[in-house]
Amino acid sequence: MSSAKTPIFLTGATGYIGGAVLQRLLQHPNASTFDITVLVRNAEKAKILESKFGVKVVVGTHQELDKLESLAEKAHVVFHCADADDVPAVKAILSGLRKRHAAFGDLPILIHTSGTAVLSDDARGMYATETIYSDLNVNQIKSISPTAFHRDVDLTIMEADEQGYVRAHIVVPSTIYAIARGPLFEAGVSNPHSVQIPLLIKGSLDRKRAGMVGQGKALWPDVHIDDVAELYMLLFDSAMNDPENTGHGWEGFYFGENGEHSWYQISRAIGEALVELGITDDPEPEPFSREELIRYYGSEKFGNYSGSNSRCRADRGRSIGWKPRYTTEDMLKSIKPEVIAFKKKLESKV
Incomplete structure (x- = not known):
C-alpha cells in the first residue's frame, strides 16, 4: 500500500550527482517501496520525470523556502544533491525535518552533498601538501576551518544532528568525472557533465x-560518477537497515575518492x-x-x-x-x- 512506502525527497534531480542518485534509487531492488518526490525548476523535465519515470514532481526553486520545508517535512529520507553552499535552503530542509520529528516521532535521515573543496588550500598550483584527511578521524574533520568552502552548510547540519531530530550524513565527493550514462541522462532530464x-x-x-x-x-582525489552513486546507495541502505551502526553527525562524513x-x-x-x-x-x-x-x-x-x-581517504565508506x-x-x-x-x-x- 502507498502508506507503507518510504517517503523520499530529493533535490538536484536535473543535475549531475542528483541525476545519478535518482537513477540508482529508481533501479534499487526495493524501488517499489519508495515514494519519491523531487523539486525541479523546468516544467518540461517535470513532465518527463512524471510520465516516463513515475516520480512525483513539484515545480519550483530552492528560493521557495516554504516549499522546501514542506517537502522535507513529508519525507523520512532527504537526499540533498543540489547547491552545497545554500545555507537558507538547508535551514528550510532541516526545519521541515524538525517538524516531522516533532509530529511523528520518527528520526528522519538526511544525506547531504558537500565536497572535498572543504579541504582545499591556496597552493595556486605551486606545491603539493602532505596533509591527508581521513573521514574516520573525527578530530581532524572538526579541525577544518569554519570559513572553508561548504563549511557553513556542513556545520549547520552538524548542529541539527547534535540536537537529535535528524540523523545527518554528509557525502563529500572529490573530483567527480566521466560523462554520466543511463535513462535519466539519455532522456535529457539530468546534466551528464561534472564541473x-x-x-x-x-x-x-x-x-x-x-x-x-x-x-x-x-x-x-578523484572518483567516477558511478562509484559516487554507489556510495550514496550503500549509505542509504546502511542508514535504513542498520542505523545504530551507521555513522552520522561528526561520524557521518563520507569522502568519495578512489585515487x-x-x-x-x-x-x-x-x-x-x-x-x-x-x-x-x-x-x-x-x-x-x-x-x-x-x-x-x-x-x-x-x-x-x-x-x-x-587530499583525503574514503575510509568510512569502505x-x-x-x-x-x-x-x-x-x-x-x-x-x-x-x-x-x-x-x-x-x-x-x-
Whole structure:
C-alpha cells in the first residue's frame, strides 16, 4: 500500500550527482517501496520525470523556502544533491525535518552533498601538501576551518544532528568525472557533465591550448560518477537497515575518492586530446593568466581553486562496504571523450 512506502525527497534531480542518485534509487531492488518526490525548476523535465519515470514532481526553486520545508517535512529520507553552499535552503530542509520529528516521532535521515573543496588550500598550483584527511578521524574533520568552502552548510547540519531530530550524513565527493550514462541522462532530464574538469576543458578549448593554475603541482582525489552513486546507495541502505551502526553527525562524513592526481596530469591529458583533434600542436599546458581565470571561472579566487590541494581517504565508506571500481587511470582516459563532447557543443553554437 502507498502508506507503507518510504517517503523520499530529493533535490538536484536535473543535475549531475542528483541525476545519478535518482537513477540508482529508481533501479534499487526495493524501488517499489519508495515514494519519491523531487523539486525541479523546468516544467518540461517535470513532465518527463512524471510520465516516463513515475516520480512525483513539484515545480519550483530552492528560493521557495516554504516549499522546501514542506517537502522535507513529508519525507523520512532527504537526499540533498543540489547547491552545497545554500545555507537558507538547508535551514528550510532541516526545519521541515524538525517538524516531522516533532509530529511523528520518527528520526528522519538526511544525506547531504558537500565536497572535498572543504579541504582545499591556496597552493595556486605551486606545491603539493602532505596533509591527508581521513573521514574516520573525527578530530581532524572538526579541525577544518569554519570559513572553508561548504563549511557553513556542513556545520549547520552538524548542529541539527547534535540536537537529535535528524540523523545527518554528509557525502563529500572529490573530483567527480566521466560523462554520466543511463535513462535519466539519455532522456535529457539530468546534466551528464561534472564541473571541475569541464571548466578546464572549456577554457583550454577557448584559448586553443591546455591551461592550468600555476605549475599544476597540487593534488586532488578523484572518483567516477558511478562509484559516487554507489556510495550514496550503500549509505542509504546502511542508514535504513542498520542505523545504530551507521555513522552520522561528526561520524557521518563520507569522502568519495578512489585515487589521486595532480592538476598537471588533467591539463596534460586535455592538451594531448587537443593535439589529437588538431586544435593545437603542443600538448604541454600553459598557466592561465589572471585575466583568463576571471574569464573562465568568474573570479580569480574560484579559478585558483583549480590549483588547490585537497587530499583525503574514503575510509568510512569502505568500512560499510563501498568498493569503488574506477581508478585515476580511468579518470585520465575519460578526458578525451569530454573534450570531444564540449568541442561539438561549441561547434553547434557557431
